[in-house]
Amino acid sequence: MPKVSGVFDVIDNLDDISAEDISKWIKNPPQFVILENYIANRILYPQAVAASLGDLEIDLAILREALKRDKSYFSLETRKIIIPNILVSRVPSLTKLVWVFIDAYLLNYQGDEKTRPEIWTVVMRHDDMDETLGTIIAPHFKGNGAIEIKLEDSKKSVVVKRGGLVVVPCLKSRCNINFKLSSGEILAQREGSVEVFGGKLGLVIEGRIP
């Protein structure tokens, strides 16, 4: 039987990642020699899981840097972020995992800032199908703006300031939201409604992207 594979088998560029790169994502990074050995051992044993929070932090930092170098899980044309299903089972929180993808693909968006899409669909890729998990909404803020989001069938609204990140649960396949920005726009509007995909993830209101 072929050998057991793991999280880091979906990434084939681990060799290109340096300790310096991943240390930027870690709160109290260990010495570079320890990080280098950690990465190398992950290449040897890609099926290993993080047993401690410290190890998880390093694994997610490695994942961020690996994804930055591999655009195959990101589609600008279809505005999708694609998450391999094996990652979902190895990272404890779907929100944490999506955060990693946002950091890798959207935080340092390489394209024209003016034409950057504000709405992205997040899907999980299984062997034979894609499962929609939710939507990332990343408004174009102007100055220190804030966005107020309200689900159509909810009484409560959520306010996300520039620089913040909030997850709004919405398990339905389609979610209608009303939005209002103090300074900025979505789809060239400061205020309006839009229908987006919902799911296990819900709606990620991302205020950190420039």
Added chain:
Amino acid sequence: MRLYANLRVRIKPNVVNIIKRSLVGKGKILVSKGQEVSPEDVIGKSLLSSGFRSINVSALLDVPPIKVDKYLQKRPGQTLYRNELLAFKKGGVLGGKKIVTSPTDGIIESYNSTTGELRMSFLPKSIDLPAAVYGIVEEVDEDRGQVSIKTETTQILGLFGSGRIRDGILKFLSDRSGLIGQQQITSDLSEHIVVGGSLVYSKAISALLAVGAHGIITGGMNAKDYRSMGGGHLNFPRKMGTDIGISLIAFEGFGSIPIGDDIMIALQRHNDRFVILDGNSARLHLPSFEKMSMIRIKKTALPPLDIPMMELPQEVMAVEISVGQKARVTVAPYQGQQGKIVYIDKTPSVLSSGVRTYLVTLELKSRKVKLPFTNIEVI
């Protein structure tokens, strides 16, 4: 719930395979195809010049280079022994007598009348090539000075390595968890394959290279040092061989990790014996020193295949985990430690990282530990 882990073969006992023995320098092969050999049999003889030396005779005689020729007592092509007269200049009334003797045994190769340098090559040494193994000669290559011998070895498979096939006498410099100290690296280690401990630093590798050691066996090494040996890359399996002048094999991973008990026992049995290290394939061959192995060698026919390094089977496959299996830990803090699986959880647990997974209980030497089943491999 069936759980699977990788099974990694670390030791393959009694494997009949082909090893190559090579003459050092030009010489003659003394055996022929089909001949049976024992470790002490001399299968070839060669002559090897161990280098050359330049002597500035002009400066020593205190004469211009072009005038040295008339003072030389020996000519190019002639043999000269240590302290024998090489050049002599009679002095005058006020002195100026100069005597130049040979610093070593050698043959005068040439004299350069422009620079005043005389070049001497050391006298060639006669070197016997022993078989070093029990076996049967499969092939003789006179042009390359190589003999292929079918023999029986215990193969020890490492995780990674570097360097071409080299052989030598196995020598322990450390116990399984120690480090190689600078003071241990002496010229006695020339042509030896040394066993380090849990970690070998780049300085130790350079020092061993300088004294002429042939190979290093270690539990672990730092990734940065391995990258510099391996052309800057960490690819497993390797796509291309590398060689920095010494061969290396690591058995446990990156970082400081003691050599596993299973491999240590096999190595200790072979201390001060002839071994063959193939760094690029991460394989160590321990030839069998039982005369009885000749029976198995004769019975085994090997296919006429010459499998390139990159195509060797990887010896890792998935197996169902079960109680009683021997396993080793693949991640810190117990990386490299070995034990027996004594229990497999029926329900998943949530680790402190938040990851939800099944745990197995491994009985190590000093304690029992519960680990995610993905963080062990069966051995």
